[in-house]
Amino acid sequence: xxxxxxxxxxxEAALILKTIKxxxxxxxxxxxxxxxxxxxxTQDGAIKFLKETYxxxxxxxxxxxxxxxxxxxxxxxxxxLKKFLIKAREMLVLTDADPAATLPxxxxxxxxxxxxxxxxxxxxxxxxxxxxLKICRQIExxxxxxAPDAITIEASFEDGHYATELVNxxxxxxxxxxxxxxxxxxxxxxxxxxxxxxxxxxDSVTHFSDAGDFAELGASAAQRAxxxxxxxxxxxxxxxxxxxxxxxYQLLREMLIxxxxxxQIYRKLSFLQDKIGKKIAPxxxxxxxxxxxxxxxxxxxxxxxxxxNRPMPVIEKGILRNYYFSTYWxxxxxxxxxxxxxxxxxxxxxxxxxxxxxxxVEKAIxxxxxxxxxxxxxxxxxxxxxxxxxxxxxxxxxxxxxxxLACNLGQMLLDLExxxxxxxxxxxxxxxxxxxxxxxxAGV
Amino acid sequence: MLDxxxxxxxxxxxxxxxxxxxxxxxxxxxxxxxxxxxxxKGASPWQYGQLFGVSAExxxxxxHEALKRGGDFAEIYFQxxxxxxxxxxxxxxxxxxxxxxxxxxxxxxxxxxxxYAYTEExxxxxxxxxxxxxxxxxxxxxxxxxxxxxxxxxxxxxPITYLPTEWPIAEKMALLRRMDKAARAASAKVEVVVCxxxxxxxxxxxxxxxxxxxxxxxxRISLNCSVSVRxxxxxxxxxxxIGGRTxxxxxxGDAPERVAKEAVRRAEICLEAVTPPAGEMPxxxxxxxxxxxxHEAIGHALEADFNRKGISLFSDKIGQKVAxxxxxxxxxxxxPNVDGSISVDDEGxxxxxxxxxxxxxxxxxxxxxxxxxxxxxxxxxxGKRQSFRFQPxxxxxxxxxxxxxxxxxxxxxxxxRGIYAIxxxxxxxxIGQGDFVFYINYGYLIENGKLTSPIKDVNLVGNGPEILGxxxxxxxxxxxxxxxxxxxxxxxxxxxxxxxxxxGLPAVRVSKIxxxxxA
Numbered sequence: 003x004x005x006x007x008x009x010x011x012x013x014e015a016a017l018i019l020k021t022i023k024x025x026x027x028x029x030x031x032x033x034x035x036x037x038x039x040x041x042x043x044t045q046d047g048a049i050k051f052l053k054e055t056y057x058x059x060x061x062x063x064x065x066x067x068x069x070x071x072x073x074x075x076x077x078x079x080x081x082x083l084k085k086f087l088i089k090a091r092e093m094l095v096l097t098d099a100d101p102a103a104t105l106p107x108x109x110x111x112x113x114x115x116x117x118x119x120x121x122x123x124x125x126x127x128x129x130x131x132x133x134x135l136k137i138c139r140q141i142e143x144x145x146x147x148x149a150p151d152a153i154t155i156e157a158s159f160e161d162g163h164y165a166t167e168l169v170n171x172x173x174x175x176x177x178x179x180x181x182x183x184x185x186x187x188x189x190x191x192x193x194x195x196x197x198x199x200x201x202x203x204x205d206s207v208t209h210f211s212d213a214g215d216f217a218e219l220g221a222s223a224a225q226r227a228x229x230x231x232x233x234x235x236x237x238x239x240x241x242x243x244x245x246x247x248x249x250x251y252q253l254l255r256e257m258l259i260x261x262x263x264x265x266q267i268y269r270k271l272s273f274l275q276d277k278i279g280k281k282i283a284p285x286x287x288x289x290x291x292x293x294x295x296x297x298x299x300x301x302x303x304x305x306x307x308x309x310x311n312r313p314m315p316v317i318e319k320g321i322l323r324n325y326y327f328s329t330y331w332x333x334x335x336x337x338x339x340x341x342x343x344x345x346x347x348x349x350x351x352x353x354x355x356x357x358x359x360x361x362x363v364e365k366a367i368x369x370x371x372x373x374x375x376x377x378x379x380x381x382x383x384x385x386x387x388x389x390x391x392x393x394x395x396x397x398x399x400x401x402x403x404x405x406x407l408a409c410n411l412g413q414m415l416l417d418l419e420x421x422x423x424x425x426x427x428x429x430x431x432x433x434x435x436x437x438x439x440x441x442x443x444a445g446v
Numbered sequence: 447m448l449d450x451x452x453x454x455x456x457x458x459x460x461x462x463x464x465x466x467x468x469x470x471x472x473x474x475x476x477x478x479x480x481x482x483x484x485x486x487k488g489a490s491p492w493q494y495g496q497l498f499g500v501s502a503e504x505x506x507x508x509x510h511e512a513l514k515r516g517g518d519f520a521e522i523y524f525q526x527x528x529x530x531x532x533x534x535x536x537x538x539x540x541x542x543x544x545x546x547x548x549x550x551x552x553x554x555x556x557x558x559x560x561x562y563a564y565t566e567e568x569x570x571x572x573x574x575x576x577x578x579x580x581x582x583x584x585x586x587x588x589x590x591x592x593x594x595x596x597x598x599x600x601x602x603x604x605p606i607t608y609l610p611t612e613w614p615i616a617e618k619m620a621l622l623r624r625m626d627k628a629a630r631a632a633s634a635k636v637e638v639v640v641c642x643x644x645x646x647x648x649x650x651x652x653x654x655x656x657x658x659x660x661x662x663x664x665x666r667i668s669l670n671c672s673v674s675v676r677x678x679x680x681x682x683x684x685x686x687x688i689g690g691r692t693x694x695x696x697x698x699g700d701a702p703e704r705v706a707k708e709a710v711r712r713a714e715i716c717l718e719a720v721t722p723p724a725g726e727m728p729x730x731x732x733x734x735x736x737x738x739x740x741h742e743a744i745g746h747a748l749e750a751d752f753n754r755k756g757i758s759l760f761s762d763k764i765g766q767k768v769a770x771x772x773x774x775x776x777x778x779x780x781x782p783n784v785d786g787s788i789s790v791d792d793e794g795x796x797x798x799x800x801x802x803x804x805x806x807x808x809x810x811x812x813x814x815x816x817x818x819x820x821x822x823x824x825x826x827x828x829g830k831r832q833s834f835r836f837q838p839x840x841x842x843x844x845x846x847x848x849x850x851x852x853x854x855x856x857x858x859x860x861x862x863r864g865i866y867a868i869x870x871x872x873x874x875x876x877i878g879q880g881d882f883v884f885y886i887n888y889g890y891l892i893e894n895g896k897l898t899s900p901i902k903d904v905n906l907v908g909n910g911p912e913i914l915g916x917x918x919x920x921x922x923x924x925x926x927x928x929x930x931x932x933x934x935x936x937x938x939x940x941x942x943x944x945x946x947x948x949x950g951l952p953a954v955r956v957s958k959i960x961x962x963x964x965a
Contacts, residue, residue, distance in 0.1 A: 097532065
């Protein structure tokens with residue numbers, strides 16, 4: 003498989019931009035993405051799946067006579083590219099002009115930060131595929147030790163190298179790249195009544211040396227399956243809630259990420275509209291968006307439009323500070339753009355982990371898995387399936403499953419009682435465990 | 447060849463003096479039939495291959511390379527996709543998009559082991575390299591590739607007259623403007639209207655090491671209207687979509703106005719919604735869209751990959767009772783022009799109607815090639831994949847519960863307090879435990895056998911076999927949703943794969959289910 007080459011990507015993007023200009027477009031952004039990926043999956047010691055790929059795509063944001071559209075092609079032969087662009091132009095000129103559709107303002111296109119984000123592991127650039135089987139077997143061995151009677155133990159290894167060259171007609175040119183390795187353990191065990199319990203754990207890093215012990219990962223997945231043996235729903239009622247740090251992303255996606263999107267704000271479809279500068283959570287909740295954390299997956303010098311990234315407060319001491327406005331939605335709102343999407347969310351941490359919280363509560367449901375469900379970002383109504391554990395007087399009473407948590411997300415933010423100290427390192431949303439006041443949990 | 451349309455291709459095929467299996471792929475296409483006026487009997491199938499720039503000999507070389515290290519089976523999956531769309535907001539058509547994608551995936555199978563690689567460059571050299579990579583799964587003696595390739599006739603499940611992507615943009619824009627106008631005229635409460643139209647087609651060529659060659663053409667089109675409505679301080683949003691594997695003829699007549707009005711009607715119902723209840727209670731599912739129950743409660747767990755690994759709750763249940771006597775459930779990929787249907791699956795097998803559950807007894811799983819071999823049964827036409835970047839795995843097509851003996855009215859009799867669920871947004875299933883959830887977009891409370899207040903935004907939680915065992919009434923009003931039911935994502939080796947599916951059922955009563963509300 004080919005290796006990503008920065009120089010050739012730069013030349014390819016420049017040629018595409020030149021061709022766009024020659025085709026008669028007024029302005030454009032070209033985001034050229036290349037990616038190499040290797041995947042191995044094993045089950046019970048044997049390789050079950052191997053995959054190796056190299057792919058590339060040009061994402062084109064094109065402007066003509068005040069009209070704007072998005073076009074994607076993977077055929078860069080000059081003749082084919084020209085034909086594609088002519089077709090795009092013919093399509094675009096028939097649509098309506100939209101004054102909000104522009105390239106980002108000049109002051110957001112420079113200067114690119116002079117920071118080494120340390121996102122590249124030379125070993126992963128060349129792939130660790132020769133070590134993949136050994137790693138998968140270490141994961142499986144760790145799991146087998148804890149769950150010798152498992153129905154199946156599966157492990158997977160994936161590594162990749164991903165790069166983007168972004169150029170636009172205002173003269174912006176930026177390159178960003180990252181390596182990644184993801185390892186996963188899945189353990190299926192038998193429970194009573196023919197049910198099977200799946201235990202799952204993963205690790206993802208930009209550098210091979212940052213990965214945890216592979217056998218421990220397998221053991222953790224096995225233990226998670228065993229912990230859920232005998233899980234059943236309990237009575238419907240109001241229960242204080244602790245959300246394990248691994249599951250907080252599922253909650254925050256509905257609670258903050260979707261409602262803070264510029265499109266939702268402009269369309270007045272968010273329960274957080276008109277809340278800038280207002281208290282939406284307790285004093286101890288502070289979240290900042292930091293694009294410059296070394297070796298973190300969310301880190302990047304510029305966003306999908308080419309706007310230079312900047313650290314940005316999201317919530318300070320419970321007060322909402324910013325929405326996520328791309329250039330388009332900012333123009334619609336007649337305000338300055340922030341950025342199109344989050345990078346890394348960093349939380350002010352509390353003093354104890356989710357587990358330590360559970361061991362001190364009178365009664366609580368500790369959620370370690372959300373399933374399905376949805377929310378309405380306009381009203382904040384939220385309803386989602388849950389599994390986890392019932393704790394009473396600081397002791398684990400029983401595993402629970404097949405239950406449902408329902409609340410209003412705006413109220414849930416205000417009902418936050420504690421932020422933990424145990425964020426997941428590999429997540430871009432580095433949220434620790436969260437503890438909330440009692441809310442409705444439906445069961446039997 | 448990236449921009450070649452089906453019509454251009456047909457012209458070039460005709461110019462070359464042959465048509466091959468295109469008449470099998472496009473039997474109802476007027477333009478095709480014009481070109482097909484003089485098909486050459488015994489013409490080479492590789493006119494379709496012309497789109498991808500490959501000949502029969504090239505494919506034989508690639509398959510030979512794929513099996514150089516041994517293996518039971520190999521295949522090449524070529525795909526060309528064209529997708530475009532327009533959307534309207536604030537009265538102007540202010541967004542346009544188009545995506546083209548072309549490439550080929552090579553799969554090598556050894557028992558239940560899979561080696562997979564793909565290329566976006568369709569040169570013989572790139573294809574041979576891709577085959578070498580996929581072959582790394584094997585480590586035995588070379589196996590010969592196919593000596594001869596045999597094109598199969600594919601029964602076309604998507605008869606259409608015109609290409610959806612050849613529809614003039616001005617006509618699409620006019621249709622979006624009609625929707626916008628109709629939505630705003632439907633109610634003074636309407637604030638935001640966003641309408642969109644999307645057209646896609648896929649051209650697929652499958653070449654297998656057992657010699658089978660199958661070509662397929664897959665159109666898809668959808669029309670969507672999303673609105674928000676305000677009453678005082680209260681604002682609600684809802685949407686309606688129609689679509690399927692067809693073309694713009696689906697949107698003839700007053701379809702745009704109907705879609706817009708239905709979106710507004712649904713949003714206005716939500717303005718009246720009360721806080722949904724929490725706890726166990728009876729549930730009546732409306733016909734059509736409620737088929738998501740089948741999809742989540744049993745459908746995924748009957749996809750045979752989970753069963754051959756022994757991790758599905760239904761792994762050892764063939765011939766056993768898994769649902770109430772009232773339940774006969776089929777997976778049917780043969781229904782014309784609907785989302786979940788296929789003419790041929792992504793392994794080259796024809797679409798099929800498979801009885802999964804008959805009067806409550808589990809009869810069959812849904813198979814891909816690997817699971818069919820594992821269970822020593824014939825393939826069921828369920829090997830599907832998101833694109834040439836993925837290997838096929840067992841997936842549902844259209845999952846249906848057949849009509850029962852009850853009148854719709856009988857379903858409400860005797861319910862003191864329950865839920866009537868009409869429309870849904872999403873769901874998910876835990877295969878091993880059999881647990882599932884699905885999310886109600888809107889429905890009604892049932893009080894003393896009557897529909898009373900609307901409810902919305904609430905999850906239903908259950909266990910597949912338990913809930914299917916609690917179905918105590920099945921009505922005789924089977925329906926499939928006219929909404930484009932959309933996509934289902936399923937984890938597979940190498941990542942989540944998204945494919946289009948559909949479902950259908952008559953009104954059904956479940957004696958009790960957990961409702962995840964707050965009241």
